[in-house]
Structures are given as C-alpha cells and as structure tokens.
Amino acid sequence: MQRERYPGEQRGLTLFLAELQPVVELVLGQDHLLWHAVRRALQKGSLESLRHARQVFNNQPREIKQLLSLGMVEEERAGVPSKDDLLDSYATRQPEEFVSFDVAATAEGDEPVVRLRHELVDIPAIRVMVRPGTLPSSVASKLRAIADLIERDRRLLSQRFWSDRHLHVEHDASDSVERG
Incomplete structure (x- = not known):
C-alpha cells in the first residue's frame, strides 16, 4: 500500500x-x-x-x-448565478412559510433563534445552509442544539402553533392601536 x-x-x-x-x-x-x-x-x-x-x-x-x-x-x-438572474427567478415564485432556526456562526453556546419566515425559494422540506469555511465541529454542535430544541418542543414544526401565534400577535397589535 x-x-x-x-x-x-x-x-x-x-x-x-x-x-x-x-x-x-x-x-x-x-x-x-x-x-x-x-x-x-x-x-x-x-x-x-x-x-x-x-x-x-x-x-x-x-x-x-x-x-x-x-x-x-x-x-x-x-456555477455562480448573477444577482439579476437570482432576482428574476425569485420574481416568479410564490412566498412560502418556513420555520427558521438561526444560529450565529461564531458564538458556541447560543440557543437557536426560531421564527416563522416567508421565503421565495424553491427548497425541500428541510435544507441546512452553512457558510463555507465554518468549522465542521461548530456546525455539528449547532445542528445538535437545533435537534435538541425540536425534541424539547415539537410544536415548533406545527403549522397550527404558528397560525395560533400569528393570531395572538395580530390581536395584541390591534389592542395596542385601540389603546393608543
């Protein structure tokens, strides 16, 4: 050998x-x-x-x-599309809801920020996006933190959970407008 x-x-x-x-x-x-x-x-x-x-x-x-x-x-x-090409392809898409788990690239102990986002992307049910050059060990630990968060609160991936939250946010906003 x-x-x-x-x-x-x-x-x-x-x-x-x-x-x-x-x-x-x-x-x-x-x-x-x-x-x-x-x-x-x-x-x-x-x-x-x-x-x-x-x-x-x-x-x-x-x-x-x-x-x-x-x-x-x-x-x-x-392999790298131009900005105009990307914008043109996004213009033909409809917004879709996604649960987003965002973790800072540098902080090790940060909890993921979970939110509902609307995106103009054609992605599968799950996509992990990592900036090139990020340490593999850091990525793996952050993915484990996201998995742990989902295991602790499975409602995070529930459509009903997010629609209920959206109604509460709209209701709270209308109350504050009426009070003001």
Missing part, C-alpha cells in the same frame, strides 16, 4: 480529478485516454490510480492542459 507524499494528497487528487472529468469529457470526449484514466482513478480511489491519472494529465501538451484548466475555472464561475 502506498503512502501519501504529503497530508491530504489522496483527497486533493480526488477533488482535482472530479472537477477535471466533466471538462475532459466536454473538451476531449470519452474516447480520450485522459478521460479513461480519470474515470478509472475515481472509481478505484487508490493513491496509485489517482497519481497515474494526474500524470496522464501532466503529460498532455501544454495547450490541452491550459484549455482543460481554463475549462475548470470557467465551470466554477458558471
């Missing part, structure tokens, strides 16, 4: 080849030797096969390597 030459070599090669594969397929096609080497390396996952695929990439003519590298960078940029 081969050992990594540096910490994270296997993971780094896997990530590089996973990003490279669709670009190789698009630019060079599935008949190209590089595409087969990358596919095989990703299937096997062994350090030897990953290094071999990287070597096949390195042995390509300079122009091909530049074209593939540029394709990888362009693919990354293409």
Whole structure:
C-alpha cells in the first residue's frame, strides 16, 4: 500500500480529478485516454490510480492542459448565478412559510433563534445552509442544539402553533392601536 507524499494528497487528487472529468469529457470526449484514466482513478480511489491519472494529465501538451484548466475555472464561475438572474427567478415564485432556526456562526453556546419566515425559494422540506469555511465541529454542535430544541418542543414544526401565534400577535397589535 502506498503512502501519501504529503497530508491530504489522496483527497486533493480526488477533488482535482472530479472537477477535471466533466471538462475532459466536454473538451476531449470519452474516447480520450485522459478521460479513461480519470474515470478509472475515481472509481478505484487508490493513491496509485489517482497519481497515474494526474500524470496522464501532466503529460498532455501544454495547450490541452491550459484549455482543460481554463475549462475548470470557467465551470466554477458558471456555477455562480448573477444577482439579476437570482432576482428574476425569485420574481416568479410564490412566498412560502418556513420555520427558521438561526444560529450565529461564531458564538458556541447560543440557543437557536426560531421564527416563522416567508421565503421565495424553491427548497425541500428541510435544507441546512452553512457558510463555507465554518468549522465542521461548530456546525455539528449547532445542528445538535437545533435537534435538541425540536425534541424539547415539537410544536415548533406545527403549522397550527404558528397560525395560533400569528393570531395572538395580530390581536395584541390591534389592542395596542385601540389603546393608543
């Protein structure tokens, strides 16, 4: 069994080849030797096969390597929609209610802030969104805190709970207007 030459070599090669594969397929096609080497390396996952695929990439003519590298960078940029594109897609959606559990990214002991929100997003029943660069241990502990909160008070996910709260808030607001 081969050992990594540096910490994270296997993971780094896997990530590089996973990003490279669709670009190789698009630019060079599935008949190209590089595409087969990358596919095989990703299937096997062994350090030897990953290094071999990287070597096949390195042995390509300079122009091909530049074209593939540029394709990888362009693919990354293409994955980020413009602000206008996002706003256009939001404009076609209807607001939906969601129970939101918000926890600060830095504070460790904070309780989640729970509230009902209306969003213009097309999301499944549950979605966890975490800012890149957040410590995994911090995310895991905050998710556990949210799970504990839900276990302690299952009403938080009840539609009836939120509609009753909404009625109480409206009633309290109308009382304060009448008093004022």
